[in-house]
Amino acid sequence: MCLAVPGKIVEVRESSGVRMATIDFGGIRREACLEYVPEAGEGDYVMVHVGFAISRVDADEAARTLELLREMDQLAEAGPEEPGGPDEVP
Amino acid sequence: MKYLDEYRDAGLAGKLAEQIRRTATRPAALMEICGGQTHSIVKYGLDELLPREVELVHGPGCPVCVTPLEMLDRAHAIARRPEVIFCSFGDMLRVPGSRGDLFQIKAEGGDVRVVYSPLDCLKLARAHPDRQVVFFAVGFETTAPANAMAVWQARAQGLANFSVLVSHVLVPPAITGILESPNNRVQAFLGPGHVCAVMGWREYEPLAARYRVPVVITGFEPVDLLEGILMAVRQLAQGRAEVENQYARAVTREGNPEAQRRMFQVFETCDRAWRGIGVIPESGYRLRPEFQEFDAGRRFEVESIRPEEPEACISGLVLQGVKKPHDCPAFAKECTPQTPLGATMVSAEGACAAYYNYGRHLVRHAE
Numbered sequence A: 001m002c003l004a005v006p007g008k009i010v011e012v013r014e015s016s017g018v019r020m021a022t023i024d025f026g027g028i029r030r031e032a033c034l035e036y037v038p039e040a041g042e043g044d045y046v047m048v049h050v051g052f053a054i055s056r057v058d059a060d061e062a063a064r065t066l067e068l069l070r071e072m073d074q075l076a077e078a079g080p081e082e083p084g085g086p087d088e089v090p
Numbered sequence B: 001m002k003y004l005d006e007y008r009d010a011g012l013a014g015k016l017a018e019q020i021r022r023t024a025t026r027p028a029a030l031m032e033i034c035g036g037q038t039h040s041i042v043k044y045g046l047d048e049l050l051p052r053e054v055e056l057v058h059g060p061g062c063p064v065c066v067t068p069l070e071m072l073d074r075a076h077a078i079a080r081r082p083e084v085i086f087c088s089f090g091d092m093l094r095v096p097g098s099r100g101d102l103f104q105i106k107a108e109g110g111d112v113r114v115v116y117s118p119l120d121c122l123k124l125a126r127a128h129p130d131r132q133v134v135f136f137a138v139g140f141e142t143t144a145p146a147n148a149m150a151v152w153q154a155r156a157q158g159l160a161n162f163s164v165l166v167s168h169v170l171v172p173p174a175i176t177g178i179l180e181s182p183n184n185r186v187q188a189f190l191g192p193g194h195v196c197a198v199m200g201w202r203e204y205e206p207l208a209a210r211y212r213v214p215v216v217i218t219g220f221e222p223v224d225l226l227e228g229i230l231m232a233v234r235q236l237a238q239g240r241a242e243v244e245n246q247y248a249r250a251v252t253r254e255g256n257p258e259a260q261r262r263m264f265q266v267f268e269t270c271d272r273a274w275r276g277i278g279v280i281p282e283s284g285y286r287l288r289p290e291f292q293e294f295d296a297g298r299r300f301e302v303e304s305i306r307p308e309e310p311e312a313c314i315s316g317l318v319l320q321g322v323k324k325p326h327d328c329p330a331f332a333k334e335c336t337p338q339t340p341l342g343a344t345m346v347s348a349e350g351a352c353a354a355y356y357n358y359g360r361h362l363v364r365h366a367e
């Protein structure tokens, strides 16, 4: 029930006085209300729950967490680095 | 998908499990609060990656499971009325009241509709001015801002034919209830990431301090959950009891101030009955007096109903982490998702249903 899914804001508009947006979830597009994330705009990622963006995904924090995890990964492995870039997922 | 796939990386998950194994020195029971987390844990078999010392018990965080039978019966009575268009999130449709579920009411000619967003109900109300549109507003703090916005907008747009049946529940009072229980064996919590995206984690700090229990705000993907477990196990090993945030990409300490502001304009806290558990003080939201004209409970007189729960069901203990689905004699026998006896078998996020859907009863039988 408390599921929220990350999606990318592709287009922002106004509808009956409410800030709405089209959000792209890996190719599937849906409407969501942006009233609760006034700081978010086109190109930003937001967490969407029942048609509402409830938080903006903090790209720096996401990158930092993954960096830390991967460092740990390599320490544990004590072997060669993983092939490919660390965190670029298209 | 960005921000999802990288948190499902099997290699990373394996390394985290390894770290947990190294860190866990003595037995500990950890509870994940949220039903969505329970679902991920059982789906990906994360509990089976853990060392024997670390046990996961499943929490009460499934709003569908804890909505009292009495509230369901009330919703169903309203949904049966001919002038009503009854709107609900999809997961409430199969939940049985004392006399059938919303699906059955729909089959019998009731106008029951599944909405994706509560704002969809306002469109319906505008399109059908001669009908009464009622929305079943369930959920935790994650969902409350969306439901609050629907009521707020209905008032702004002067929609007289829209109302809500509110049955909101809150996480911190439920945690307090679990910690106060003499049966409690939970030593650390994985906090509910999306509830905290809205509320932040300040409310969990007095809990962690008072009961000396680590709380790690955790996300929903396998890597998130394993990292959350590692952080909690590390706190236990080091004798710390703090609130930590594993889910920093979506959660801040303050949460979402805009969402909180709107929620508290529309809702106020109240005592609330939890199915299988009983009344927990100050554990829910209801409409503020200024919004009572939108209260479906007032708009539609419904005779008061005193339903009875099946005796065999121990879902109250499952919801509080005292028992596991396997401990129930009816599990996977009389009680299955097709013939649910209790709350935790009804919703896909309930612990009993998650165990059943991912074949845990089969594994157990094979042992």
Ligand code: SF4
Pocket: B312, B313, B314, B315, B318, B325, B328, B329, B330, B331, B332, B335, B336, B340, B341, B342, B343, B344, B345, B346, B352
């Ligand atoms: S298996 Fe069924 S009867 Fe047993 S606790 Fe779970 S929901 Fe209740």
